[in-house]
Amino acid sequence: MIDLQGLRALVAVDRAGSVVAAADQLGYTPSAVSQQVKKLERDLDAVLLERRGRGVLLTERGRTLASEGRELLVGLERLEAVAASGARPTAPLRIASFSTATRGLLGPVLGELRDAGAAVLATVTSVDPVEAMAMVASGSADLAVVHNWNSVPLIAPSHVATEHVCHDEADVVLSVDHPLAGRDELERADLVDEAWASTPKGAICHEALMRIFADLDSIPRVVAEDPDFASLIELARQGVAIALVPRLGRSALPEGVVARPLADHSQVRDIRVAYRRSMAESAGIRRAVRLLLDAGRRVEASAIA
Structure with a gap:
């Protein structure tokens, strides 16, 4: 055997x-x-x-x-x-997510998963979407919340299914003293010579920033790297650099900084939930996906409001 x-x-x-x-x-x-x-x-x-x-x-x-x-x-x-589709789930649902989705989407979902009517234990690991997709593909995670920048696509293996959760736009965060802070929207061409604070090389958000001026034959000049968006915002507040920061999971901005969208609204992430096709009938997976889709609709509704 x-x-x-x-x-x-x-x-x-x-x-x-x-x-x-x-x-x-x-x-x-x-x-x-x-x-x-x-x-x-x-x-x-x-x-x-x-x-x-x-x-x-x-x-x-x-x-x-x-x-x-x-x-x-x-x-x-x-x-x-x-x-197990009709049975009460017993094994913890292993979720891989990126940090802003953990903050902006998963909190309410985890609470609802554990309600008295349909308790589902869940563990969450925050990693970059590339790693999260690999974890689901290999079976070391059951579910992943990932994102696709329009400029940096994340490819799902053939045995992994994905569903759209919501869209998430990124703004340019800069000091209130910055010459461009008074504008409602920013043209990419006006940002070519700026100093940037970014997530580290290899992260999808860093790659998205690297490609933001590709059609302008320019590469952003990164002067600081940090995996925590809060650190990037603080560097912007201090006037050290500007930063591209997604809205999902973003805390209230401190005094001294403003967030401005790009005029072409080109920096948008497609937030998706990924799971192995072989797990599509799992009661725990179905419930988690449904709750994530509901959370995504609430995120998009609040963005419109």
Whole structure:
């Protein structure tokens, strides 16, 4: 009989490209993942991984088993979701989200998930959307709240479904003493030579900023990087730089700064919820998605008001 834990480990190594990356996705140590694959090798009397330099590669038999095993695991997950669709969820729903969505969307959703009528335990991890999508794809998260900037698309793997939650526009935050602070809207061309505060390189919000002047043959001059938007706002208040800050989850701006939209309203994020298609019949997933869609409608209604 094939050991499912070992099969999951092998599929994760195949998908992630290394034992270390697979361990990170599965929430195990690299040693544990290696041991799980070795047990599978012993059970099957076959070599599935071969060492190459400091890494590993799947053998031909390992690749075949991983390919077939991936379909088997998806089928098992789908079967488990259907079997549990009418039952009271017991396992915690693992949610991956980006920080502003955790603040601006998930708070009320978590409260409703845990109400007396349909209690669903949930854990939330705040990570960048690229990592959140990878967590859902690999099975280390059940649900993810992610975003697509119109200039930086986030691609969902074929076995992951996504649904639109809401739109979120980003404003330019700048000191009240800035020469452009008195305008109702800002032209991108007027911001080409400005100093910017941004989230770190590699984050989707940073990439969105990098592309904001692409059609103007310019790259934003970033003088400060910080993962916390509150820090970027403070740098703007002090006149050190200006910052592109989304509205979702944004706290009330302190005195001394203003937020102004771009005149072309080009910096808009599409907020989406992602889950594996094999989990579409899960009662916990369906309820969480429904609550997120309701929360998204409230966010968009408040933006219009």
